[in-house]
Amino acid sequence: MSRSLNEVETIAWKATRGAGYPWGIAEEAAAAVRWLAGRGIDGCPPLASLLERTDGSNLEDWSPDPGEIWTAPGGVLCPLMAGAALSDHARQVQQCGLEFGRMASPVLFLPFVGRAAAGIGAILQVTWPGGSSFTDGKGLALPGDPGLDFDGLLVAVSREMPEARPGAGRASPDSQAWDRLGEFACRVHAPASEASRRFGAGGADGIDGD
């Protein structure tokens, strides 16, 4: 089904929050999935798979510990937590590059590289075993599908920017992934209760009197 970028962004926002992430990270996830959609990449399957993996676990286990190589205490990095850290440490990337350990759903990391690139006004290259991508913040050059897990990756400034993927104004998310995200998104909705009805939570209960 053809969807607007706004719809994709909204479901990612709600689903990420529904899976237990803080609102600020849910905002990053929403922007990331929208950024990918605008470059013709469906971020819904990697996000659904990530949320299923991290669901119910301690986020700290998936969050990066700064070091020579930024790794997760639990062994696998969450691309949202690692991506947010990368974006926040963009200046450090400019100086010496940053190396990250094993990462889940790594395609979700790329929009954060884009954010960092835009923030410092540089082209950034991400290199992993078997492939690489480039972004100047606007465009994304990504040959092939990066797959589900990277064993590690390096983000560094690049001098070249290969031809970027064509932009897209609509998204066609995988329907199964969409439904899985929908289930996470439902968790942010409060079940109706007698109390909420009694307190008149919504207000506009007016039947047309005139």
Place this chain on the structure above:
Amino acid sequence: MSGRQASLRDPSRVMRLARLGSMHQSRLSFMRILTRRIARENWKFTRTAFDLDELGTGCATYTVEGPERTYSMVAFGHDLPDEMRSDRVIAEAWDATFALFDGVPDETDVERLASNVPLQEAGRYSERELVVSRANRSSRLWEHVVAALAAGAQPDAEQLDAVGYLMRTTAVYGSGKFGAVDYSYIRNRPEFATPFQAEMLLVFLVRAFVLDLVEHVARCRGGGQAVALDRDTARKLGIGNATGLGMAPFIVNHAGLFNNWIAAREEAIRRVRSVPTATGAERALFLDRLKRSEVLVRDWRSGDPVQRAKVDRLQLDLQLIKARIDDGPTGENCPWDRLVEWSEAALSEEGQECLASLILEPYGTLVDELSEGMADPDDGDVRIDGSMSLAETCVLFREHYGWALEIDWTAPKETARAWYISEEKLEPRLGERHEEDIAEFEQPLSPGRDAARAYADLERWSPSESIAAFLLKHPEHRHVIRRAQMCRSAPYAEIHDNTIGAAMLPIDMMRAKLSFFGATHFDPKSDRWVRIRMYAGAPYPGDLDPGNCEDWVYPEQVA
């Protein structure tokens, strides 16, 4: 030119809920920006199809030709039983449903729209649809007008004035909702560079359709003896809108965008306050709009005691402004600045904001261009600057959230409410935090409390650390750190009041947003829903011209 530059009003003054809940339309309201453009560019309107039966069931199409593009409204009329007519956003059937289409629809498009638009939220839309909306008849007025016109008479003016519209919309959906086109896709078109222009265009067309429809139904009923609605009467009629809680969180969720609206109006006020001398013509125009505002306000009815008291006081305030002008401050020595300064002590907030909007009226050449900065080019997506030190961050918090740091957030009344989305309605709700199990579903709509929480943690860290290091350990504060950093370039982004306190009135947030749409006649039906009028007094599509596109908000004075 004396060169005196007035200052911008401080956010701590402007961004209080009570003041936001007293805002008025101005030259920078979205309806007026649109009618100005339509008149300037001489857009052509055509009713290209009107295939409705005697009950008003069927389909109609109206096209609008601008300088570069054509848009169409496709309208569907339905025969809705009285008991199904509801203002609630969650209703499932309406008297009429609408879509604004990009271009001119062919038969296939109309068929597709016919099987989706009447379903509203349950339908699917494509990148050809810009806006989707629906409206219900005012049952009180509709039947009276149809019966009168069918019998060859004009409807009773008092009844028309009391309601003010024949139909009211209960939702106007744009920006990619339910699959419709994203705003980012159309924002580069000059006609949509200002926010909500597509939505305002649809409502403008809905108003034309409603007039056509009521006369059509009257003609079907009355045959040869039926008459058309008197054009002056028709012009007074607007489109109603019933707005519930759904709109209130918008200005918090889109803080960067809301900043740009407020900032545009505040800059306009500043520019006019800096005008060294007012000419006779400028003073005359101001006085004209002031006097016509009295008529507008006299017509503003509300059953809500708080709003009624505010309207009564506003009537007095308008008299006070007139007396002040008559008493003589001349057109010299920054007259508008002196007038605004005087108003801060002499008038209610309702009166102060009405005056602040009114002084812009004579100065289109100074202020109208500010409409170009009212969109949000970042679409709310702001990158956190991780290199900022915690010392700087704390300064930022004290500057923009000082008011929140003084609140005792452990007091139950300060956190009495929680915003959430209900599973049942999928609409924003406001609950009683200490009496319902809703806290875990709370939406991020309390920047003040969140800022106070973040600040408490920030103070425990070394000031020389970076925000990047802080956020590695405190991702729960990421949301409000982003907002705080946004305030650096968007000082009017945050409401400087508690949005979850027991005393908070959601209608204040709705009023602020609706005033920027250009709404008038705010009529709260409780603390959480409000009825308004849109386009009341406006010329109908074919009648708009540069001479009447600006002052239609203000009713002509009755002798």
